[in-house]
Amino acid sequence: AEPKQGGTFRLGIGDFSPTDTMDVTSNDTKFYNIAQLCARNCLIEIAPDGSLIPELAESWGSDDTAKVWTFKLRSGVTFHSGKTLDAQDVVFTLGRHLEKGTTSGIKPFLEDVETFEAAGPLEVKITLKNANVDFPAILATPNAVIVADGNRDPKDGNGTGPYILENWQPGVSASFKKNPNYWKEGRAHFDAVELIGIADPSARTSALIGGKIDAYNQVDLKTVKLLKAAPTVNILSVSSKAHYCFPMMMDMDPFTNQAVVDAMRYGINRQDMVDRILNGYGTVGNDQPINASYRYFNADLPQREYDPEKAKSLLKKAGMDHLAVTLNVSEVPFSGATDAAVLYKEHAKAAGIDIDVKRVPDDSYWDKIWTHVPLCATRWSGRLTEDIMIGGVYTTSAANAGWNETAMKDPQLDELVIKGRSELNEDKRRQMYYDMQEIIRDRGSNNIFAFANFTDATTKKVATPEKLGNDRELDSMRAPERWWFA
Amino acid sequence: MTSRLLSPLRWIFMGLVLLWLLASFAAPLVAPFTPNEIVGSAWSGTFWQATSEHKGMILGADQLGRDLFTRLLYGTRNTMMVALAATVLCFVIGIFLGFWAAIARGAIDMVLSRIVDLIIAIPSLILTLLVITATGPSTPVLIIVIAIIEATRVFRLARLTGMNITTLEFFETARLRGESKLWLMTREILPNVVRPMVTEFGLRFCFVFLFIASLSFLGLGVQPPIADLGSMVRDNAPALTFGVLAPFFPAGVIAAMAIAMNFASDAATDKIR
Amino acid sequence: MTQPLLKIDGLRIEVEKDGAWSEILHGVSLDLHRGEILGVIGESGAGKSTIGLAALGYVRKGGRFSGGTVHLDGVEMLSAPTAQVEKMRGMRVAYVAQSAASHFNPAHTIGDQFAEVLRMRSPMKKRDIARKAADLYAELGLPDPESIGGRYPHQLSGGQLQRAMIAMAMATDPDLLIFDEPTTALDVTTQLDVLGCVKRALTRSGAAALYITHDLALVAQISDRIMVMRHGAVVESAPTRQMLSAPAEDYTRALLKGVASERGPEFEAPKGERALLRLDNLTASYASGGKTVLKDVTVHVHRGETVAIVGESGSGKSTLTRSVVGLLPPSDGAMVFDGQQLLPKLENRRGEVLRRIQLVHQLPDLSLNGAQSIGTIIGRPLQLFRGLKGQAQRDRVAELLSMLELPESYVSRLPHQLSGGEKQRVAIARALAAEPELLICDEVTSALDQLVAAGVLRILRKLKEELGLSMIFITHDMATVREIADTVIVMRQGAVVNRGTVAEVLDHPSEPYTRQLVEAAPEMDPDWITRVRPDFASARG
Amino acid sequence: MLIVISALVFFAVDMLPGDVARAILGSNASTEALEALRLKLGLDQPAVLRYFEWARGVLHGDFGVSLGSGEPVAQAISFRLYNTLFLAGLGAVISVPLALALGIGSALWRGSLFDRAASILTLGAISMPEFFVAYTLVAWFALHFQIFPPIATLPPDPSFGDRIEVLILPAITLAFSVVAHMMRMIRAALIDVLDSPYMAMAEMKGVPMRRRVLRHALPNAMAPIINVIVLNLAYLIVGVVVVEVIFVYPGLGQLLIDSVSQRDLPLVQASCLIFAGLYLLLNTVADVLAIAFNPRLRFPR
Numbered sequence A: 001a002e003p004k005q006g007g008t009f010r011l012g013i014g015d016f017s018p019t020d021t022m023d024v025t026s027n028d029t030k031f032y033n034i035a036q037l038c039a040r041n042c043l044i045e046i047a048p049d050g051s052l053i054p055e056l057a058e059s060w061g062s063d064d065t066a067k068v069w070t071f072k073l074r075s076g077v078t079f080h081s082g083k084t085l086d087a088q089d090v091v092f093t094l095g096r097h098l099e100k101g102t103t104s105g106i107k108p109f110l111e112d113v114e115t116f117e118a119a120g121p122l123e124v125k126i127t128l129k130n131a132n133v134d135f136p137a138i139l140a141t142p143n144a145v146i147v148a149d150g151n152r153d154p155k156d157g158n159g160t161g162p163y164i165l166e167n168w169q170p171g172v173s174a175s176f177k178k179n180p181n182y183w184k185e186g187r188a189h190f191d192a193v194e195l196i197g198i199a200d201p202s203a204r205t206s207a208l209i210g211g212k213i214d215a216y217n218q219v220d221l222k223t224v225k226l227l228k229a230a231p232t233v234n235i236l237s238v239s240s241k242a243h244y245c246f247p248m249m250m251d252m253d254p255f256t257n258q259a260v261v262d263a264m265r266y267g268i269n270r271q272d273m274v275d276r277i278l279n280g281y282g283t284v285g286n287d288q289p290i291n292a293s294y295r296y297f298n299a300d301l302p303q304r305e306y307d308p309e310k311a312k313s314l315l316k317k318a319g320m321d322h323l324a325v326t327l328n329v330s331e332v333p334f335s336g337a338t339d340a341a342v343l344y345k346e347h348a349k350a351a352g353i354d355i356d357v358k359r360v361p362d363d364s365y366w367d368k369i370w371t372h373v374p375l376c377a378t379r380w381s382g383r384l385t386e387d388i389m390i391g392g393v394y395t396t397s398a399a400n401a402g403w404n405e406t407a408m409k410d411p412q413l414d415e416l417v418i419k420g421r422s423e424l425n426e427d428k429r430r431q432m433y434y435d436m437q438e439i440i441r442d443r444g445s446n447n448i449f450a451f452a453n454f455t456d457a458t459t460k461k462v463a464t465p466e467k468l469g470n471d472r473e474l475d476s477m478r479a480p481e482r483w484w485f486a
Numbered sequence B: 001m002t003s004r005l006l007s008p009l010r011w012i013f014m015g016l017v018l019l020w021l022l023a024s025f026a027a028p029l030v031a032p033f034t035p036n037e038i039v040g041s042a043w044s045g046t047f048w049q050a051t052s053e054h055k056g057m058i059l060g061a062d063q064l065g066r067d068l069f070t071r072l073l074y075g076t077r078n079t080m081m082v083a084l085a086a087t088v089l090c091f092v093i094g095i096f097l098g099f100w101a102a103i104a105r106g107a108i109d110m111v112l113s114r115i116v117d118l119i120i121a122i123p124s125l126i127l128t129l130l131v132i133t134a135t136g137p138s139t140p141v142l143i144i145v146i147a148i149i150e151a152t153r154v155f156r157l158a159r160l161t162g163m164n165i166t167t168l169e170f171f172e173t174a175r176l177r178g179e180s181k182l183w184l185m186t187r188e189i190l191p192n193v194v195r196p197m198v199t200e201f202g203l204r205f206c207f208v209f210l211f212i213a214s215l216s217f218l219g220l221g222v223q224p225p226i227a228d229l230g231s232m233v234r235d236n237a238p239a240l241t242f243g244v245l246a247p248f249f250p251a252g253v254i255a256a257m258a259i260a261m262n263f264a265s266d267a268a269t270d271k272i273r
Numbered sequence C: 001m002t003q004p005l006l007k008i009d010g011l012r013i014e015v016e017k018d019g020a021w022s023e024i025l026h027g028v029s030l031d032l033h034r035g036e037i038l039g040v041i042g043e044s045g046a047g048k049s050t051i052g053l054a055a056l057g058y059v060r061k062g063g064r065f066s067g068g069t070v071h072l073d074g075v076e077m078l079s080a081p082t083a084q085v086e087k088m089r090g091m092r093v094a095y096v097a098q099s100a101a102s103h104f105n106p107a108h109t110i111g112d113q114f115a116e117v118l119r120m121r122s123p124m125k126k127r128d129i130a131r132k133a134a135d136l137y138a139e140l141g142l143p144d145p146e147s148i149g150g151r152y153p154h155q156l157s158g159g160q161l162q163r164a165m166i167a168m169a170m171a172t173d174p175d176l177l178i179f180d181e182p183t184t185a186l187d188v189t190t191q192l193d194v195l196g197c198v199k200r201a202l203t204r205s206g207a208a209a210l211y212i213t214h215d216l217a218l219v220a221q222i223s224d225r226i227m228v229m230r231h232g233a234v235v236e237s238a239p240t241r242q243m244l245s246a247p248a249e250d251y252t253r254a255l256l257k258g259v260a261s262e263r264g265p266e267f268e269a270p271k272g273e274r275a276l277l278r279l280d281n282l283t284a285s286y287a288s289g290g291k292t293v294l295k296d297v298t299v300h301v302h303r304g305e306t307v308a309i310v311g312e313s314g315s316g317k318s319t320l321t322r323s324v325v326g327l328l329p330p331s332d333g334a335m336v337f338d339g340q341q342l343l344p345k346l347e348n349r350r351g352e353v354l355r356r357i358q359l360v361h362q363l364p365d366l367s368l369n370g371a372q373s374i375g376t377i378i379g380r381p382l383q384l385f386r387g388l389k390g391q392a393q394r395d396r397v398a399e400l401l402s403m404l405e406l407p408e409s410y411v412s413r414l415p416h417q418l419s420g421g422e423k424q425r426v427a428i429a430r431a432l433a434a435e436p437e438l439l440i441c442d443e444v445t446s447a448l449d450q451l452v453a454a455g456v457l458r459i460l461r462k463l464k465e466e467l468g469l470s471m472i473f474i475t476h477d478m479a480t481v482r483e484i485a486d487t488v489i490v491m492r493q494g495a496v497v498n499r500g501t502v503a504e505v506l507d508h509p510s511e512p513y514t515r516q517l518v519e520a521a522p523e524m525d526p527d528w529i530t531r532v533r534p535d536f537a538s539a540r541g
Numbered sequence D: 001m002l003i004v005i006s007a008l009v010f011f012a013v014d015m016l017p018g019d020v021a022r023a024i025l026g027s028n029a030s031t032e033a034l035e036a037l038r039l040k041l042g043l044d045q046p047a048v049l050r051y052f053e054w055a056r057g058v059l060h061g062d063f064g065v066s067l068g069s070g071e072p073v074a075q076a077i078s079f080r081l082y083n084t085l086f087l088a089g090l091g092a093v094i095s096v097p098l099a100l101a102l103g104i105g106s107a108l109w110r111g112s113l114f115d116r117a118a119s120i121l122t123l124g125a126i127s128m129p130e131f132f133v134a135y136t137l138v139a140w141f142a143l144h145f146q147i148f149p150p151i152a153t154l155p156p157d158p159s160f161g162d163r164i165e166v167l168i169l170p171a172i173t174l175a176f177s178v179v180a181h182m183m184r185m186i187r188a189a190l191i192d193v194l195d196s197p198y199m200a201m202a203e204m205k206g207v208p209m210r211r212r213v214l215r216h217a218l219p220n221a222m223a224p225i226i227n228v229i230v231l232n233l234a235y236l237i238v239g240v241v242v243v244e245v246i247f248v249y250p251g252l253g254q255l256l257i258d259s260v261s262q263r264d265l266p267l268v269q270a271s272c273l274i275f276a277g278l279y280l281l282l283n284t285v286a287d288v289l290a291i292a293f294n295p296r297l298r299f300p301r
């Protein structure tokens, strides 16, 4: 159907902070992400099918070492302030992520960059220290939006995007009005957009049903079935890269023994988890972090199933007839983590494993619990590419950087990760990633039991394109730009 | 008087609460299921819409599909024990220090009162947050923290009522006999302030109950999967928006307990004198 | 005869006790005519206040009328509609309560309280009301009559309040005034003033009055007729002079006799022997730098001697005892007990010293711990000072109870199950349990009614003779002094103004203040008040 | 007092496990970014030094800047403080008259049906967790009957009417939690007074009941009543956290919780000081009012 114009789109967002600003190197909440994509554009957009399509960059390419990348900018694009976009804006913006003392969220991904250069008024050249075939994907994240040269003011929302910032209350709300001169065709259908931070899931639900907002993200999966039955509500659900885990530290007892690790993984009923914790809005996991939302998903790996008997025999093999472990949880990693842990406890009972669920304070979860105790709960929202996901979490270098939540150190895996980055041959590259997935599944010690869907809710008034983006929630965070009122 | 008219109702109510308490303490014998066993899908199978799948479930399932009635029984038992322990402890602390301040006066009174003012002036939720984050949550810590915070309120009352008693002549006589502080506190003051104390106990118990519930809301309460009424309300509360009754049951039990506790304290004060 | 102003007929009143109704007034009848003053006397709890209140159609909380009628000027107060009763109460009948201090609302000025009813129910202007109040205040001898109405109750003394209360009652020129023991809370001199006011006011307004008291001598001064009550019923009722000269009933005779004093042998201070307690030049104040409450007080008490300390309220009598027992360390002076220095602070005194000096307080309700049984109360000092436990303790408690003429069965009772006199005797028993050498009695009888007080005094005298106790006896009642003391010390404003044997001090007072005290004590003679205060002479005689 | 509290809170929050930088940047932040932020915030300095630095600022009226957003604390707090006070005020406007009416009524008709019913209802209300009350109210009045909005979001420049409309439900929720306590105390205070001799005297003077209660009893029960009202006002201000979260109302309590979890010390400090200061202020107000209502204290002899 042809999108209609007009209306004020009010969006409830469940992840925000009083420290949100419009600074591109600010912290990384969903509120911030959506606000950035309202006011600004990236060089590259991620299409609903996952492919990279031109945005501010008309085209891009690399030399055959995958080290030097050139981006050609679209001409005639103006900022809200009236200034015209040029290469210097891009160089300035991207450069900010590498400044000394910056707290930018994408700095680690841009670490390999040697220089950003303006090769012409509308051409940017980026030189990398190491080859990276996946480099353009980094520039498609909401953190990589482009601002005008010299813009460092955290309150200045100037950009090239579909909406113009009018009001910004940190940790509360933001409002935008339509950019009348927006360069993109067939986008930005609303007259105005309001973003409202709503932390409590039930409050988001009531606000939607009560007509105070038109859509929200992070639907409380506990009540999603009830919500779906409401006459005025649509549930939007797309599969995502986000996965739920009970990681085990390989360097801590009892998980130094692979048989124990595997017993733990046969002792969980993944389908039951998906049914009860995700209420069906997800798929089972296979103890490795890549799923069908990535390009190189290894679908041939056999699915690990719930098998208490096998778990028992594995325990016996490890010389135990009984296992007692403590599982530390809080609601920080994901909402429902405590319930998931309790459910796991019930599953594992049949395998002779006694899980003691320990609720720890939300406050210091990442500092005191995660990677500090043998067993806890985590959630990963997924990463842009297989390389970043695996390389950033399961390798020795990741362990040194403090990100490896299973303390996995496997020389073969480390080597494969390095090689994969510069392999230009598509088939070879695919095989490498398939192998990595197999290694993590068989030799690693993460218990990745489910992949969640991105689940958003809208009122029936809201219309969306047929296919929704699945890079992030809310149509890859571009709901304000892509949706309209029916 | 109309109170006579109402008292049979009151006794029926108290009887029911007592019955429920007994049942909860005999939960393993009475409950149809075990508390953590998963028997149905979330919020299904109340007795008025029970299907064959939900045999034996009276109030249906909770958010995870555990039997709500069973958990209600266990929850009552657990919460009662924590709340009672905390309330009793806070009274022991509050009364002891309050009387001490009332008897000693002077510097001791000053110091104790200032400390109490200090604790009261800091928002209690924040205080608990700080302490529990530092020590890590466990039931004993929970009880102690609640007891200390609530004890400040008891302290004020105990000090004030105690002061009144210390001006009376029989107290003076006891001092003139050279009685020990302990005797003065336990034998001369305490029996004469039982009435306000018992009334306060009823109210305090309510507040402690509530405090535990609001801590559960922030995730600092009783450890899962142990059933606890506050967490049960919280965990089931999201369904309230959709007209599911599940959260009403634990909330109702909390209210009934609180009301019964106050009735009991009223009855007790009526007995005294 | 005309129709009586107040006619109470067969009045019965019940109160709720432990869930059951019990009768406290068993069919009382009385008539009161305009211009007449009826005195109502009787022991505490006889039902005097109850009948006074009933005249207003009022019964205290927890009570109810169960029979009879109360007609006030033809209106039946028990069944009339609330609005009418309220109007009668405001304008036609007024009540003067026993303790004015607690019956004035502390939140409003006495002037506002004076004006309240007039403002509600009469067309009088604010200014006229103020005028009227000032006139009444002046007539009743209150200081600053023009401005005193702007003061709050706590800013007036007890005697002033009592007079303000009388003024308030007379604000509406009522036909009937009820005085419920208007002077019991006052010291003798103030009492005399108030009494005079009442008499004069009644004479002037010509209103009828019910004057309630337990003091026969008082009622003799003021009333035309006297009604004696006991246990909620009328014992006898007769014109004043007839009642005094020829009482018809035994009970009335006992009342009259209770006042007459009897005395034991004179006490001779043993020559040369050192006093048991020597207080020399004591000076004390409550707050350091505060008002000096005791100024240079010297008191000696010999073995076996009873020293009475008298003086108006606030003269420092209690303060003196507090210093002796260690509750209020004196700022100056010496305290020596049995040749040994008495340490100023209670905390520093040895148990043995604590045992040898015992104090009995004025109000038995407050001096007994309501939560302990009589057995515990008396047993505790036995255990603490003499180590008696179990049967030995129980035996001794029984012995003490019988010594104070209390039944043994009382050991298991709680204080509130005892009468005032009984409570006071328990308090004395507790003190005796410590086997003290010096017993300090601080107004032990002033809260008790005459007959009961006489009982307590008799026992004290017996103990004194049997045990040879030394006593300091504080009181403001001269009759009591005559009855029990050997020597008297008169205090005023913290200082001793007079001392000597009872005969020296009371019978031939030379010091002016002492004389004033002695003279202010009413005698059982209807003409006494006109004699001592000629200015109060009434037209009616 | 405030100094002690500020020091206590500072060091308590400082000693909490967990790291400001991590808290601000979120769990995905790189080690390098964390280090950078720590330097920027001066966290490399010892806590004592930072405290004195902060205290010096406060003495000069400068509460510092938020560690997280870099915004001046005074600015970050002021509009939230206003919001919180507005909500608490509305809560008070609902609960105080209600508590007074219920308390006076049940003291007058002690033991009556009204008394019993009021006490059962309020006790029931007091024992309901706040979030439960809030959800229930929302489910009924916002979603089922659609009388009030389900969340209390404010337009950028809210008018008085806007505020009232969105805050009715939150204010009622708050009222639920305080009415019972106030009512019981008011009742007790009044009963004490009603039993006093001067109340009997008023009755004997033929003063009608209404006037007796309002003119004679109330002024004398005022001290304890004011005390409990003030205590509960303090609670209304401090205890709004849960209500603010559920009704999405940008108040101070919400900010405080956020700042504690972010270890944003200047904000925590300032919020705690404001809470404690308000508490002390209210206490003083209670004392002053108690004096104003008590002639004994107003006109000492």
Ligand SMILES: Nc1ncnc2c1ncn2[C@@H]1O[C@H](COP(=O)(O)OP(=O)(O)OP(=O)(O)O)[C@@H](O)[C@H]1O
Pocket: C015, C016, C017, C024, C042, C043, C044, C045, C046, C047, C048, C049, C050, C051, C060, C061, C062, C063, C214
């Ligand atoms: N409200 C009440 N509840 C219970 N008993 C009461 C009540 N009012 C009076 N009484 C009892 O009724 C009796 C008569 O009381 P009343 O006050 O009339 O005596 P009184 O002669 O005035 O005594 P006093 O000289 O002590 O004032 C007493 O035994 C008293 O205890």
Ligand SMILES: Nc1ncnc2c1ncn2[C@@H]1O[C@H](COP(=O)(O)OP(=O)(O)OP(=O)(O)O)[C@@H](O)[C@H]1O
Pocket: C286, C287, C293, C311, C312, C313, C314, C315, C316, C317, C318, C319, C320, C476
């Ligand atoms: N605790 C106290 N603090 C301050 N002043 C006091 C205190 N107790 C008594 N006073 C004052 O000390 C003075 C003497 O009081 P004290 O009680 O000794 O008098 P009293 O002769 O026993 O009077 P009464 O006959 O009324 O018992 C009075 O002016 C009184 O106001």
Ligand SMILES: [Mg+2]
Pocket: C048, C049, C050, C180
């Ligand atoms: Mg009387």
Ligand SMILES: [Mg+2]
Pocket: C317, C318, C319, C442, C443
């Ligand atoms: Mg005295």
